[in-house]
Amino acid sequence: MKRICTSLIYLFICVTPYLAATDKHDKPNIVVMMVDNLGWGELGVYGGGELRGAATPRLDELASQGMLLQNFNVEPQCTPSRSAFMTGRRPIRSGTTRVVWGMLYGMTNWEITIAELMSDAGYATGMFGKWHVGDVPGRFPTDQGFDEWYGVANTTDEAEYSSQFQYDETVGTVPKIVKAKKGEIPRDVKRYDLQARREIDGDLNRKAIDFMKQSVKQDKPFFAFIPYTQPHLPTLPHPDFDGKTGNGHYADVLAEIDFRAGEILDAIDDLKIRDNTVVIWFSDNGPEHFYPWHGTSGPWKGGYFTAWEGSLRAPFMIRWPGHVPEKSVSNEIVHVVDLLPTLGDIAGYDVPNDRIIDGVNQFDFFTGKQEKSNLEGFIIYNNDDIYGYKWRNWKMHLVELDDMNSEPRQLNVPRIYNLITDPKEQYQMQEEATWVLPVMFKKIVEFQKTLAEEPPIQLGTPDPYEPKG
Known part of the structure; x- marks a missing residue:
């Protein structure tokens, strides 16, 4: 008996360090790349690529190495999409x-x-790129969980300011590229003007790759969030890509976007961490509306700042070797809020339980354990207003807005569209599918009840904030 106990103790002593090391190294690195205002139809794998003036071989390859979503949904604008991902x-x-x-x-x-x-x-x-969810002390990335940040606080069109008619920097905004460590006040690196706008995404990659290298050297798992500035207006390519395609600035930028993703993927391979790194790549919302920088949403109607599918559907791909099945494609509904609980299952953190979290865990769906998403639909907000509801293959509009410069039209009768047979949302089906109206209205009412249970934070609320009750 003594001999058995001794053997078991010996086995425990020998195996425990191995198990601890395995657990440590099995905690995957996570890289999230977000592009800014890239439409659903831009990449080759989504029907664009060369048709849009620039092949996208690296992103097309990335999609084949994991799962591509055809029905990944975001918010209609930059700031809400980013806060939805973050929270x-x-x-x-x-x-x-x-x-x-x-x-x-x-x-x-x-x-x-x-x-x-x-x-x-x-x-x-580490965060490297455009933040756009707070631009005052207390609301910068390094105040919200990031160890380090390099990038811009607000939107990229600020880079145009210093070149605009009668610009006066004594009273107008002087946008800057900044850097900071956790606990620091961000320090100015340089002005964010049109030249810096061309160069910034290359700088973001260099900073992100340095962060990845340092983390690997320290044997520490890392979360690298890289929200690029391209192709947000002004859509101006890096000097290395200016004229590269011969098809204009937008195509040059599309080639640059593909190249930047490839740089990160190559760095992951060079660091020999590919098998233990989750890579996610997606766009924050639909394409630009303004000429000459407007993009395409492929078969879907509309662009950003609206409730059309071209605003809500965004390209998305995820790679995690040995976990996410290769060459998998799905038209199941997923929303950007789902990433926080899903990555919790991967990274090993618990989802907060002291507040309402809208995202659902898609781990089993992403890893091929189930064919169906855990999300059937979601309420559609534009600004503070309910514009409709999306459920299965159905879409209900309560308000219609053609584009960001149009006046919204409050509909007397809700309009229903079948997104499978009618991707352009042109043919109303109120008579043929009236049954879906009460289904979706019930879901809207259920969501509104949660707002009564936990009152929303109002736009402009200062810190410190604590919910009442």
């Missing part, structure tokens, strides 16, 4: 549905971000 909550809850010039905006410090959860789970956290 797993619909922006109507967090007061981040829009930005009003001259008014405080962004996430309050009460929100718990994905970066804070990653940090608590033992990850090094």
Whole structure:
């Protein structure tokens, strides 16, 4: 008996360090690349690529190495999409549905971000790019869970300011590229003007790759969030890509976007961490509306700032070797808020339970354990208003807005579209499919009840914020 006990103790002593090391190294690195205002139809794998003036071989290959989603959904604008990703909550809850010039905006410090959860789970956290969910002390990335940040606080069209008619920097905004470590006030690196706008995405990659290298050297899992500035207007390519395609600036930028993704993927391979790194790539919303920088949403109607499919559907792909099946494609509904709970299953953090989290865990869906998404539909907000509901292959509009410069039309009778047979949302089906109306209205009422249970944070709410009751 003694001999058996001794053997078991010996086995425990020998095996425990191995198990600990295995657990440590099995904690995957996570890289999330987000592009800015790239439409569903731009990449080759989504029917664009060469048809749009530039092949996208690296992103097409990435899609084949994991799962491509055809029905990944975001918010109609930059800020709400980014806050939805960061918090797993619909922006109507967090007061981040829009930005009003001259008014405080962004996430309050009460929100718990994905970066804070990653940090608590033992990850090094770095953000390299456009933030756009807060531009005052207390609301920068390094105040919201990131160990380091290099990039811009607001939107890329600010890079045009210094070149515009009668610009006066003594009273106008002087946009800057900044850097910061956790606990620091961001320091200015240089002005964010049109030349810096051309160069910034290359700089973001260099900083991100340095962060990845340092994390690997320290034997620490990392979460790298890289929200690029392209192809947001002004859509101007890096000098290395200017004229590269012969098809104009937009195509040159599309080639650059593909190249930047390839740089990150090559760095992952060079660091020999491919098998233990989750890579996610997606766009924050639909394409630009303004000529000459407008993009395409492929077969879907409309662009950003609307409730059309071209605003809500965005390209998305995820690779995790040995876990996410290769060459998998799905038209199942997934929403950007789902990423926070899903990555929790991967990184090992718990989803906050002291507030409403709208995202659902898609781990089993992404890893091929089930064919169906855990999400059937979602309410559609544009700014603070309910524009409709999307459920299965059905879409209900309560308000219609042609584009961001149009006047919204409040509909007397809801309009229903079948997104499978009618991707352009042209043929109303009120008579043929009236039965779906009460289904979707019930879901809207259920969502509104949650807003009564946990009142939304209002736009412009200052810190410190604590919910009442």
